[in-house]
Amino acid sequence: MYPASDLQILDESRTCYHCGEPIPHGVDLSVTMGGAARPMCCPGCRAVASLIAESGLENFYRQRTVYNERPLQPEPTAVEQYRVYDDPQLAATFTTTDDNGLVNASLLLGGISCAACTWLIEQSMAGLPGVTRALVNLQQARLDIQFDPEQRQLSDIFARLERLGYRPRPFQTSIARQQSAAEYRTDLRRLAVAGLGMMQVGMFAIALHAGDIQGIDARYQALLRWVSLPVAAFVVFYSARPFFTSAWRHLKKGSLVMDLPVALAIGLAFLASAWATISGTGQVYFDSVVMFTFLLLLARFLERRVRQRQLFTWLDAESSLPSAVVVRRDDQWISVARIALRAGETIMVKAGETVPVDAQICKGDSAVKEDTFSGEPLPRSVAAGDTIYAGTVNVEAALQARVLGDYRDSRLAALQRSVDVAQTSKPRLAKLADRMASWFVGRLLLVTGATALVWLQLAPEKAFWITLSVLVVSCPCALALATPAALTSAASALRSRGVIVRGENALESLWGCTHLLFDKTGTLTQGNLAIAQVHPLGNIDRPALLALAAALQHYSSHPVAKAFSSIQAASGFDEVTYQVGAGLEGRCARTLYRMGSAQYCRELVPDFPAIPDDHFYWIGLCRDGAALAWIGLDDSIRPEAGAVINSAMRMGLQVELLTGDSSSQGPLLARALGIETVNCGQTPQQKMAHVQQLQESGAVVAVVGDGLNDAPVLGIADASFAVAGATDLARSQADFVIVGGDLHKIIESVLKARHCRLVVRQNFAWALVYNLCAIPLAAMGFVQPWAAAIGMSLSSLLVVANSLRLNR
Amino acid sequence: MDSLYLLIPIALLFCVVAIKLLLWAISSGQYDDLDKEAWRILAEDEAATSSHAGDKETASQASKKT
Numbered sequence: 001m002y003p004a005s006d007l008q009i010l011d012e013s014r015t016c017y018h019c020g021e022p023i024p025h026g027v028d029l030s031v032t033m034g035g036a037a038r039p040m041c042c043p044g045c046r047a048v049a050s051l052i053a054e055s056g057l058e059n060f061y062r063q064r065t066v067y068n069e070r071p072l073q074p075e076p077t078a079v080e081q082y083r084v085y086d087d088p089q090l091a092a093t094f095t096t097t098d099d100n101g102l103v104n105a106s107l108l109l110g111g112i113s114c115a116a117c118t119w120l121i122e123q124s125m126a127g128l129p130g131v132t133r134a135l136v137n138l139q140q141a142r143l144d145i146q147f148d149p150e151q152r153q154l155s156d157i158f159a160r161l162e163r164l165g166y167r168p169r170p171f172q173t174s175i176a177r178q179q180s181a182a183e184y185r186t187d188l189r190r191l192a193v194a195g196l197g198m199m200q201v202g203m204f205a206i207a208l209h210a211g212d213i214q215g216i217d218a219r220y221q222a223l224l225r226w227v228s229l230p231v232a233a234f235v236v237f238y239s240a241r242p243f244f245t246s247a248w249r250h251l252k253k254g255s256l257v258m259d260l261p262v263a264l265a266i267g268l269a270f271l272a273s274a275w276a277t278i279s280g281t282g283q284v285y286f287d288s289v290v291m292f293t294f295l296l297l298l299a300r301f302l303e304r305r306v307r308q309r310q311l312f313t314w315l316d317a318e319s320s321l322p323s324a325v326v327v328r329r330d331d332q333w334i335s336v337a338r339i340a341l342r343a344g345e346t347i348m349v350k351a352g353e354t355v356p357v358d359a360q361i362c363k364g365d366s367a368v369k370e371d372t373f374s375g376e377p378l379p380r381s382v383a384a385g386d387t388i389y390a391g392t393v394n395v396e397a398a399l400q401a402r403v404l405g406d407y408r409d410s411r412l413a414a415l416q417r418s419v420d421v422a423q424t425s426k427p428r429l430a431k432l433a434d435r436m437a438s439w440f441v442g443r444l445l446l447v448t449g450a451t452a453l454v455w456l457q458l459a460p461e462k463a464f465w466i467t468l469s470v471l472v473v474s475c476p477c478a479l480a481l482a483t484p485a486a487l488t489s490a491a492s493a494l495r496s497r498g499v500i501v502r503g504e505n506a507l508e509s510l511w512g513c514t515h516l517l518f519d520k521t522g523t524l525t526q527g528n529l530a531i532a533q534v535h536p537l538g539n540i541d542r543p544a545l546l547a548l549a550a551a552l553q554h555y556s557s558h559p560v561a562k563a564f565s566s567i568q569a570a571s572g573f574d575e576v577t578y579q580v581g582a583g584l585e586g587r588c589a590r591t592l593y594r595m596g597s598a599q600y601c602r603e604l605v606p607d608f609p610a611i612p613d614d615h616f617y618w619i620g621l622c623r624d625g626a627a628l629a630w631i632g633l634d635d636s637i638r639p640e641a642g643a644v645i646n647s648a649m650r651m652g653l654q655v656e657l658l659t660g661d662s663s664s665q666g667p668l669l670a671r672a673l674g675i676e677t678v679n680c681g682q683t684p685q686q687k688m689a690h691v692q693q694l695q696e697s698g699a700v701v702a703v704v705g706d707g708l709n710d711a712p713v714l715g716i717a718d719a720s721f722a723v724a725g726a727t728d729l730a731r732s733q734a735d736f737v738i739v740g741g742d743l744h745k746i747i748e749s750v751l752k753a754r755h756c757r758l759v760v761r762q763n764f765a766w767a768l769v770y771n772l773c774a775i776p777l778a779a780m781g782f783v784q785p786w787a788a789a790i791g792m793s794l795s796s797l798l799v800v801a802n803s804l805r806l807n808r
Numbered sequence: 809m810d811s812l813y814l815l816i817p818i819a820l821l822f823c824v825v826a827i828k829l830l831l832w833a834i835s836s837g838q839y840d841d842l843d844k845e846a847w848r849i850l851a852e853d854e855a856a857t858s859s860h861a862g863d864k865e866t867a868s869q870a871s872k873k874t
Contacts, residue, residue: 063847114843114847115843115844115846115847115848116847118844118848119847119848136844137840137841137844138841138843138844139840139841139842139843139844140840140841181840184840185834185835185839185840188834188839189831189834189835192827192830192831192834193827193830193831196823196826196827196830197823200819200820200823204816217809220809220812223812223813223816224816227816227817227820230820231820231823305842
């Protein structure tokens, strides 16, 4: 069904200088930079790269650490789209005007990938006349810009950003975003206090430990203990608070988590040390307490930071809709903000534009591409009376339609709501660390109890301090560091390979994953039509037929035309006209040619044969008096899909195809790729139900998808991937976002996750071996505070060093 | 050695001041974007010396690998 010659063959050795994606065969674009021609994969990339080069900012390409995102539209849209932001009423929602008459605006930027982007944007904005200040916050993907409204308009700034390859939007403060920023600062404060406290207490501790070995005057010992006490107390009460609250919260629910042994160790060691200081007896462990707190906070901070970058560059479904809409008011077509639309008004959606609201067509014939909703790769033909939905793309001709309601009533909003539902019902796999913790806490308490009992018999006066040293020595620092260190390391390794890890337990879920479910359109296939079959009806051979077709399609902007763009067109055509919803017509050597639907061809050739009995998207080709061919188009498979599915199966994963497309393309594709289980024509709800059913039967499910309709299923899956070109809604739900288009990254991620599991297990094994050696020694009364401190640091260092192996 | 009774509290006082300053800096947003600042301190340097053509290729290759 899929002869290799018909697939788009990619030249793997050539990748785009701008976005890093392979350059399709037949594309020959480049931009001269630094004295060399840099290859480009599409006009969009070329436009961005040449703008950067012309502005003298090509240094950017040497500075960046990650490839840029491929611009979504082949050609950046005009400034017109952003004109609405010049409307003072709309602009007021995200700008302020200061006393000097300068305007301060906050913009959210999609597509920021690394620190070099901030440099590029700041340099390029600062070069614009009228802009007084431009500052990019990478963590929040936000641009704060100050400009003189006399010299510069907001729409210019938006357009300029888009030409640089970023997707600007007004920055709206949301509760989640504020919360995350506040949490980040709180974490950083705790970490800073713990770090400074650790240095102070550590300084005193070295003197105390040296004193233990060499001998120290009792009054100096008391002094050092007394000054350590307030510092350690501040660290414990301020920095270590989250461990206590989390342990207590889970304990109330009856679950034992890793925070419990951590809180026990910190709390008991601190209380005992404080008692030793006040009563002037026993031993102090202040240094171990603060060091432990600092190391753990650091590990958690780093882990969270790796995941939270770019958390808010992908927004909800609504942000994918155009902000400006052309509407008929007072017998004139004017551009207004989408949010100002009212039900019953008539809007105009031009060809190539995204439909802004659910609306009923009142004039015009066209086709809308609904693949993100339904998974159907082919556009649906629509005419007056049909409903078009927000978020779909009008591909053929301009439509006039009556607005049915605002965003909240739209089908898109309903989809967004089901995504939110999916997220709350996502099953939480028990974390390995927490299972370990509940096992560990029980054993530890038993050992401690036994030690206390034995020493009460042998030497009651030593019993308290020895029991305490068992608790301190068993300090689960290495145990608690084992997972965050490995996860951080694996996540940053994946990141440098073009996979962004976002989900909290994503790697843990992935390493145990049993089922891998693929969406079809845009995931296994490229989401573009390509020529699959040619049925000659006359005596003209295949290459000549395709050349004729290409010559006609050259004049069309329909998605079908793309399939012919790489074919050498026949020469001599003129007077080519396009009939909406029907096809193309043109003359060559005074003969009339037509290409399009069966009905359109029959107008010219009454006995044009019926559509062949295959489930392709068929286009007829005929000339005056003779039927020439049926050409079958089809969504082409990604070249690496077969290899990826093969590797997945060899790794022992159950591979399934889950698609919204109800045509027979699904089973055909599955057979071509060797997938046995296929579910076609699935609504987002059915997809969710299917995954839930698998989960109930004990499977751990990973899902790969890209469209709006995949978002709910991505939300509910144990681990989920969004591939290149995915909608923002899908990306915001996915645990892993693959930046380039390469499906091999899925396999790479699974392998990395499995390697991560191995490292975590090694870490646990080491931490337990350390405890098994140290606890008996402590129980026999051999361990001094300095030995406990050294043992704890060394075991933690070993765990971190082992985890760093994942970074390669 | 009795000077310790004075010097250690003074050290602690410095520590308190340092913590205060750091907390103020965090609250005023100076640490909100750790990646950018960490990158920028190196980048300005390189931008100034980038006229040395020999370094260009190696620099761009190195940055792609990371």
